Amino acid sequence: MRIRLSRESGSAVLICLIVASIMGMALASYLSLVSAQHLSVARSQAWNISVPVVEGGIEEALSHLYYNGPTNLGTAGWSADYFGHYNKWRQVGDGWAFMTISNATSLTPTVYSRGYVRVPLSNGQWIQRLIMINTRRDNLFTKGLVAKGQITLNGNNVAIDSFDSADPNYSSNGVYVVSKRKANGDVASNSGVTNAIITGNANIFGKASTGPGGTVGHGPNGAVGDLAWQYGGNTGIKPGFSADDMNVSFPDVKLPFSGGFTPGGGSGYQYVISTSGDYRISSLSGSLLIASNANVRLIVDGNISLTGQDKIMIEGGGCLNLYMAGAEAKITGTGVVNQNGNATNFFYWGTTNNTTLAVNGNGSFKGVIYAPNANFTMNGGGNSNLEDITGASVTATARINGNFNFHYDENLGRLNFSRGYIITAWNEL
Numbered sequence: 001m002r003i004r005l006s007r008e009s010g011s012a013v014l015i016c017l018i019v020a021s022i023m024g025m026a027l028a029s030y031l032s033l034v035s036a037q038h039l040s041v042a043r044s045q046a047w048n049i050s051v052p053v054v055e056g057g058i059e060e061a062l063s064h065l066y067y068n069g070p071t072n073l074g075t076a077g078w079s080a081d082y083f084g085h086y087n088k089w090r091q092v093g094d095g096w097a098f099m100t101i102s103n104a105t106s107l108t109p110t111v112y113s114r115g116y117v118r119v120p121l122s123n124g125q126w127i128q129r130l131i132m133i134n135t136r137r138d139n140l141f142t143k144g145l146v147a148k149g150q151i152t153l154n155g156n157n158v159a160i161d162s163f164d165s166a167d168p169n170y171s172s173n174g175v176y177v178v179s180k181r182k183a184n185g186d187v188a189s190n191s192g193v194t195n196a197i198i199t200g201n202a203n204i205f206g207k208a209s210t211g212p213g214g215t216v217g218h219g220p221n222g223a224v225g226d227l228a229w230q231y232g233g234n235t236g237i238k239p240g241f242s243a244d245d246m247n248v249s250f251p252d253v254k255l256p257f258s259g260g261f262t263p264g265g266g267s268g269y270q271y272v273i274s275t276s277g278d279y280r281i282s283s284l285s286g287s288l289l290i291a292s293n294a295n296v297r298l299i300v301d302g303n304i305s306l307t308g309q310d311k312i313m314i315e316g317g318g319c320l321n322l323y324m325a326g327a328e329a330k331i332t333g334t335g336v337v338n339q340n341g342n343a344t345n346f347f348y349w350g351t352t353n354n355t356t357l358a359v360n361g362n363g364s365f366k367g368v369i370y371a372p373n374a375n376f377t378m379n380g381g382g383n384s385n386l387e388d389i390t391g392a393s394v395t396a397t398a399r400i401n402g403n404f405n406f407h408y409d410e411n412l413g414r415l416n417f418s419r420g421y422i423i424t425a426w427n428e429l
Contacts, residue, residue, distance in 0.1 A: 046117045054097065058133060061099045064078060065104075065109060069104060070105040087099065109421070131427070131429070135421040138422045141368060141415065143209075144392055147188075148250055149396055151189050152398070152400070155401055160185040161405075162407065163409060165343070165411045190210075191211050192244070205225075208242045210242075224242060260278045261278065272289045290320045292316050296319065296321070301326060303330075314338045317340070322346070327354060329374075343366050346367030358379070365389045366391060369393040392412045
């Protein structure tokens with residue numbers, strides 16, 4: 001028997017082999033593409049997962065600065081390196097964050113946060129992401145007149161300006177003089193409502209800031225601006241001297257001690273304190289004397305009412321931190337006589353119970369007010385700068401009526417009364 005092979009049969013086999021090869025290569029390419037895409041998706045997911053790891057590191061670093069900065073940073077697992085930077089490792093989920101705080105003792109520390117996340121399907125590869133943030137210590141007293149809510153300035157003789165008790169170019173032996181005034185007497189409200197600040201006909205030598213969406217209203221003779229704007233006879237708000245970017249926290253005041261001595265009286269004073277220490281009284285309805293060189297912390301559990309010739313007298317070298325635990329404080333009479341001439345010798349701290357603070361008549365006030373739950377009013381006022389308010393104020397609301405000048409001491413912004421740190425710049429490296 002003879003078998004004949006057809007050339008056509010050989011061609012068909014060759015074509016099938018070629019087609020099978022092409023399909024195999026296409027399938028291999030597709031599988032390779034799918035594998036690469038799968039790996040790319042996995043890396044992308046790991047990259048996204050690294051964001052909360054990095055941000056978690058930033059949050060921990062900022063919290064550490066707030067609670068332990070700037071002098072106690074070598075705690076809670078943080079350690080200093082050769083360069084004076086503070087470092088810490090922290091596991092965040094399946095990743096790790098390595099945090100560094102540099103320039104830790106300055107007012108503008110820098111925080112670095114490196115996030116490490118394992119890449120799936122990559123035989124142990126890790127993705128690293130690095131964020132650098134610049135921060136600034138946010139002081140309680142960086143502005144002159146501050147309130148959570150509305151600020152209202154009434155009358156035709158209201159002026160708010162600034163000076164610097166630590167700079168002889170802008171003060172006279174640490175005391176305000178009008179010839180050395182500055183224009184950093186900023187007024188700020190956290191409120192975002194219409195007319196969050198009503199300047200009326202007041203002269204604000206500085207800027208006016210409200211919360212987001214808030215506005216600043218002014219009267220026909222009111223002026224907000226720098227020295228040139230004010231002395232040039234301009235009215236209204238100078239361009240660039242108002243903003244709606246005010247958004248800060250107002251931490252509550254807590255009493256610093258639970259006990260305390262009860263002071264006695266004498267020499268025409270209801271209470272006389274001549275020795276440094278912690279004291280506590282039920283209320284204050286007469287005069288109080290803080291003797292020379294006495295550094296005093298005083299809690300007042302009830303109301304404060306100073307009338308007639310009543311006063312708080314702080315002799316030279318004396319210092320008073322008054323913690324108001326009652327509801328109402330009314331300071332008229334002679335007011336607060338701070339013989340030191342410097343606001344840092346008298347601090348008024350209003351707790352959550354303190355809802356009213358009034359300075360009336362010709363009562364002078366050289367000191368610092370922090371009463372974030374109190375409605376603050378200033379009524380009347382004399383014709384002398386000695387009867388003005390010198391220092392800084394942070395309250396729930398603020399209202400100035402009549403003739404009152406408010407002089408913000410810029411040196412208060414340098415003191416270590418921090419509400420935490422705020423981010424001024426964010427960069428991914």
